[in-house]
Amino acid sequence: MTQQSQWTAVCSQHDLVPDSGICALIEETQVALFYLKKEQSVFAIANHDPFSQANVLSRGLIGSKGDDLFVASPVYKQHFCLKTGRCLDDENTQIDAWPARIEDGRVEVLF
Numbered sequence: 001m002t003q004q005s006q007w008t009a010v011c012s013q014h015d016l017v018p019d020s021g022i023c024a025l026i027e028e029t030q031v032a033l034f035y036l037k038k039e040q041s042v043f044a045i046a047n048h049d050p051f052s053q054a055n056v057l058s059r060g061l062i063g064s065k066g067d068d069l070f071v072a073s074p075v076y077k078q079h080f081c082l083k084t085g086r087c088l089d090d091e092n093t094q095i096d097a098w099p100a101r102i103e104d105g106r107v108e109v110l111f
Helices: none
Strands: 007-012 020-026 029-036 041-046 061-065 068-072 079-081 100-103 106-110
Touching: 007 020, 007 029, 029 068, 029 106, 041 100
Parallel strands: none
Antiparallel strands: 007 106, 020 029, 029 041, 061 068, 068 079, 100 106
């Protein structure tokens, strides 16, 4: 049986920290949410850092490299694309990423 993704309300937009990350638990999965206030955009990636094996990505720093917005892991500093979860420093590594949106003041993730 396959599971179908659906928009899941995670928190209020007011719970987000501008230009920073927070962690949310969705169906027993830690998800790092990043809110870019200027663009009014929210991104959702796995909170688990595959290099340090710690759930810390929501504490990383947001930056950009070319056209890629990324979060830098607070442990070993690898960069993960906020849109795709692709590691910009190791082409063989990728973390989960989900579409996210702000709808009527609520943050929703397609999970």
